[in-house]
Amino acid sequence: MSNVDDTAKPVASGTVEKTDSHFHAYGKNRLGLYLTLPAQILVLFIALFPLLMQLYISLTDWTPLTGVRWPQAYQLWSGLANYADLLDDDRFYGALWRTFFIIIVAVPIEFFLGLAMALLFMDEFPAKRLFYSALLVPMMIVPAVAGYMFFLLFQSGGPINQLLSLALGTKVAISWLSDPDLALAAVIISDIWQWTPLMFLILLAGLLGVPSEQLKAATLLGASPWQRFLTILLPKIKAIMVIALAIRTIELFKIFDTLYIMTAGGPGVATETISVFIFKITTQELVWGYVAALALLILFTLSVIAGLAMYFLQRKKREVAA
Amino acid sequence: MSDIRLENLTKRFGSFTAIENMNLHIRDGEFLALLGPSGCGKSTTMNIIAGMEKPTEGKVHFGDREVSRVPMGKRGVGFVFQNYAIFTHMTVRQNLEYGLRMNGLPAEERKRKANEMASFMELTSMLEKPTAGLSVNILQRIAIGRSAVLEPAIFLLDEPLSNVDAAFRSVMRYELKQLQRRFKQTMVYVTHDQLEAMTMADRIAVMDQGVLQQIGTPLEVYNNPANVFVANFIGAPGMNLLEGSLVSEGDRLFVNFAELQQKIELPESLATATQAVKSRDVVFGFRPEEVELDTQPGGLTLPATFLERIGARTILHLGKDVCEVKAVFENDVEVMLDSQVAFRPAMGSERLFEAASGKRIS
Amino acid sequence: MASIVFENVTKAFGDTLAVDNVSFEIKDNEFFCFFGPPLSGKTTILRLMLGLDSPDSGDIYIDGQKVTQLGAAERNMAMVFQNLALFPHMTALDNIRFPLVERRIPEPQIRAKVEEASDKLHIKHILHKPPAQLSGGERQRVAIARALVRDPVAYLMDDPISALDARLREETRVELKRIQREIGHTLVYVTHDQEEAMSVADRMAILKDGHVEQIGTPIEIYDQPANSYVAALLGAPRINLFNVEEHGKTWTAGDGLLDLQSENVPLGTKRIGLRPENLKIRDRSDKDLGEPAQVVSVEPLGGFTVVSVARKDNANEVFRAMLRGQPQIDVGTEVALGWDPSSMLFFDEGDRAISI
Incomplete structure (x- = not known):
């Protein structure tokens, strides 16, 4: 806001005339690209180097214990054997399936809960700010702490069972974390508790961006709340929904800390996800080439998810522009 | 029947009173302009009629039905927002059909009605276009058409012309009038532009600081303003208002302007009317269009300070600040700036107001 | 204090010619108005004048000096913004001092300049008030005083009062014209309101699609329009x-x-x-x-x-x-x-x- 009399700012006048900012921006971008090129190359190298290294190692049976320095890993060349092993590994498929299962169950629940709360928060109600702050607390807790918290909560003599006992009137002693089926449920519940607020926050931002006049106009034209949601809100926050879903899907694919503290992937492999699987085989079995192959596969999967989301957003943008 | 009655309407926002004890009857099929400066409470009044805000006290009736507690979606009023609130993710047709669709009309009928409205609003050629990127003039037509297609008995417009360019305004004014002739709605129109109100409205309700000042036909409020606020707000320029005090000399009654050290005689009708008021402090008013340049004694003299020629009209500014008088002429006037100009209000055009209350003496 | 000349100036944005071979001369101390419908090139002309954009072809002169290639900072023109943009939390005095304090000009000099400007604009008695307590006309004067202390060669205004109520606009435009006469600077004014344009302008240019259709005094243009487009643009009701x-x-x-x-x-x-x-x-x-x-x-x-x-x-x-x-x-x-x-x-x- 300094120097308002100065000449340096275009005026936003009532009658919008075409300015050249777009064209200028284009020219400047070009120049900007040249100026930042060295830095860009450096960043590219930093990102590309580990990737290439990983690719290289994934084609060998190299581990630090072999006594060979990694650049000489070609001495242990194994070709695509790691990939072949991977595709034959039932433990890998199990971990992959469990990861997807957690995503398929947790993300939609988080999404709908978050959306419902966000819709609730569009209206005024008493103590709204207090609720708002309270809702964001779970997200701010360090995942490891959250994991430990849930570990305590879900003990067979823990608070959750005590609450259930009180509610049902009989003694309940469910061994949440040691029953293979329930352990996964406990993990999912903890994730929902911790990450629904993020969904809520992103979706609320989207909803608040919808012009309130349009909602009022729709109401005055006879639209019911449900119709307003379907015809105005939903189309307007589609893009942000995709972003929210993509973020949570990618994040959840990497779920590790909370889960590892709660169950360490157990009992057995009942809650072993891809990340836990990688952690275990890296630290316990030390098959680095195998891990590298696995990591690349995951990277590929996540890229596909992100790519799909990007594609959807781009198409949306084109529709708006057309 | 859809007349609108506002009964003892009061609206407070915290300690701020937006509307104070307002009583207003808007007749069925009438075109009423709610006119006033920004912040006078006209938009709040409109929002209460539409149900977007709840009155702190008082009632709203549509015909025989009290609607004070009816939510906005159920009141069945058409509303055009100042920024039009077009659904930008839909095509023109989808916008026009929106209300019909929400009310469950079959597709065939929706299409027919939208086509009809499109041709009335001259939107046919762009029906299938997305609304993003259309000009303001067109967005406004869509906004009006989108509400009008539901044929609401009550149609509310919140300064719909303030964003469109001048040339288009007069077209739109004409079309709004046509629209009303066709559907016979009760139309309420919020504006701060007195000319717009004068051209379009059957009656004008003038508001200031949350209080209804006067309601009447355009000519009523122009000719017989209820108080100094209305006198000054209506007309371009507004009425000339000079503060003075009543002085009698024999059986003649004068208004003495202390600052000017001049006085002017009151016509008999006004002199009689002053008998009903106690205070001698008055405001003397006359329309700029009713000023006659006249060197005969008995008028006033002020220096010419400014001359505006706007097309056919010439506005002559005389005096300054509280003693400023404007005179409007239809053609050029031969007046030198800074020269003394003698003038008088045309016979019968004088108006007198109480200085303290601002009310007109009649 | 300056004349402004455009000589065959053209500016295109992509395929659209925003300003098409425009020539005009704004005389020293003139109140010059650009009037036309939206997208007729008014704002682009202002931007070219200010030096925010440079023309594709043609030249711009200020006081006979070619400034085509000079940037905004070197042209020393003052832009008075829409709605005047006074700081609400500062008094009128601090508002006027602001651009000088920003430039770290020594205090005695600031005082002299503020004194001179407030004298010229007759606002000494209101210097202690915040903008909220000032009338529309007074605010205008304060905003202009703030521009005046910088000694600009000309003032440029892009629809400065369009956001005001109709009644306030009528008063403010007269005030503006009075101020311009008192301080006697070149003032370039853009508006889309024909009444406003005719009221304030010494001379005006009528624009259409980036062309100048006619230049002259408001009375000349009203009485002898160059073509039917100009005739229809001025006057209400329309011709x-x-x-x-x-x-x-x-x-x-x-x-x-x-x-x-x-x-x-x-x-x-x-x-x-x-x-x-x-x-x-x-x-x-x-x-x-x-x-x-x-x-x-x-x-x-x-x-x-x-x-x-x-x-x-x-x-x-x-x-x-x-x-x-x-x-x-x-x-x-x-x-x-x-x-x-x-x-x-x-x-x-x-x-x-x-x-x-």
Whole structure:
């Protein structure tokens, strides 16, 4: 806001005339690209180097214990054997399936809960700010702490069972974390508790961006709340929904800390996800080439998810522009 | 029947009173302009009629039905927002059909009605276009058409012309009038532009600081303003208002302007009317269009300070600040700036107001 | 303090010519107005003048000096923003001092400059007040004082009062003109309100699609428009424009209601223009021959009344007449039309005015 009399700012006048900012921006971008090129190359190298290294190692049976320095890993060349092993590994498929299962169950629940709360928060109600702050607390807790918290909560003599006992009137002693089926449920519940607020926050931002006049106009034209949601809100926050879903899907694919503290992937492999699987085989079995192959596969999967989301957003943008 | 009655309407926002004890009857099929400066409470009044805000006290009736507690979606009023609130993710047709669709009309009928409205609003050629990127003039037509297609008995417009360019305004004014002739709605129109109100409205309700000042036909409020606020707000320029005090000399009654050290005689009708008021402090008013340049004694003299020629009209500014008088002429006037100009209000055009209350003496 | 000259200036954005071969000269101490519909190039011209954009071709001169390649900072022009942009939390004085304090000018010099500016603008008595306590006119003066202390060569204003209420706009524009006369600087003003433009401008330029259509004093342009576009842009209600109808040897216009036989119609006239205030309406008497006309609408606006008239049968054209006062005329009355021959405007095939 300094120097308002100065000449340096275009005026936003009532009658919008075409300015050249777009064209200028284009020219400047070009120049900007040249100026930042060295830095860009450096960043590219930093990102590309580990990737290439990983690719290289994934084609060998190299581990630090072999006594060979990694650049000489070609001495242990194994070709695509790691990939072949991977595709034959039932433990890998199990971990992959469990990861997807957690995503398929947790993300939609988080999404709908978050959306419902966000819709609730569009209206005024008493103590709204207090609720708002309270809702964001779970997200701010360090995942490891959250994991430990849930570990305590879900003990067979823990608070959750005590609450259930009180509610049902009989003694309940469910061994949440040691029953293979329930352990996964406990993990999912903890994730929902911790990450629904993020969904809520992103979706609320989207909803608040919808012009309130349009909602009022729709109401005055006879639209019911449900119709307003379907015809105005939903189309307007589609893009942000995709972003929210993509973020949570990618994040959840990497779920590790909370889960590892709660169950360490157990009992057995009942809650072993891809990340836990990688952690275990890296630290316990030390098959680095195998891990590298696995990591690349995951990277590929996540890229596909992100790519799909990007594609959807781009198409949306084109529709708006057309 | 859809007349609108506002009964003892009061609206407070915290300690701020937006509307104070307002009583207003808007007749069925009438075109009423709610006119006033920004912040006078006209938009709040409109929002209460539409149900977007709840009155702190008082009632709203549509015909025989009290609607004070009816939510906005159920009141069945058409509303055009100042920024039009077009659904930008839909095509023109989808916008026009929106209300019909929400009310469950079959597709065939929706299409027919939208086509009809499109041709009335001259939107046919762009029906299938997305609304993003259309000009303001067109967005406004869509906004009006989108509400009008539901044929609401009550149609509310919140300064719909303030964003469109001048040339288009007069077209739109004409079309709004046509629209009303066709559907016979009760139309309420919020504006701060007195000319717009004068051209379009059957009656004008003038508001200031949350209080209804006067309601009447355009000519009523122009000719017989209820108080100094209305006198000054209506007309371009507004009425000339000079503060003075009543002085009698024999059986003649004068208004003495202390600052000017001049006085002017009151016509008999006004002199009689002053008998009903106690205070001698008055405001003397006359329309700029009713000023006659006249060197005969008995008028006033002020220096010419400014001359505006706007097309056919010439506005002559005389005096300054509280003693400023404007005179409007239809053609050029031969007046030198800074020269003394003698003038008088045309016979019968004088108006007198109480200085303290601002009310007109009649 | 400066004249501003544009010489064949062109500026395109992509395929659109925003400013198309525009030339004009704004004289020293002149109140110069650019007027035209949206997208006619007004704002682009201001930006070129300020140095925010540079022209594709053509040159710009300030006080005879070529400044085409100079940036905004080197041109020393002051832009007064829409709604004046005063800081609400500062007093008028601090608002005016602000640009000087920002530039770290020594205190005695700041005082002298503020003193001089507030003297010129007669605002000494209100310097202690915050903007909220000032009237519209006073705010205008403070905003201009803030620009004035920097000694700019010219002031540029882009629709500075368009956001105000109609009533306030009328007062503010007069105030603005008074201030400009008092301080005597070049002031370039952009507006989309024809009344405002005619009221304030010493001279004005009418723009259309990036072209200058006409430059002159408001009165010149109003009375002798260069073409029918300009004629229609100025004046409210709009000028009546009718095509000339030829019937063998007789000429009429406006559904035959205007008999041009006795008029001195110049050769090549295709359209005629008649301003509403020059169209007279009187009762039809038995002596009136020709087509009967009928009143279709009456809009009493207080000081004057707009009466629309059309041919009784088979009406295509509507005549609008502006009558002084509040005459009693009913819709449906049969009337006869009159006009002052000298007030009629003639346009040729290309809609250019034909001077007589």
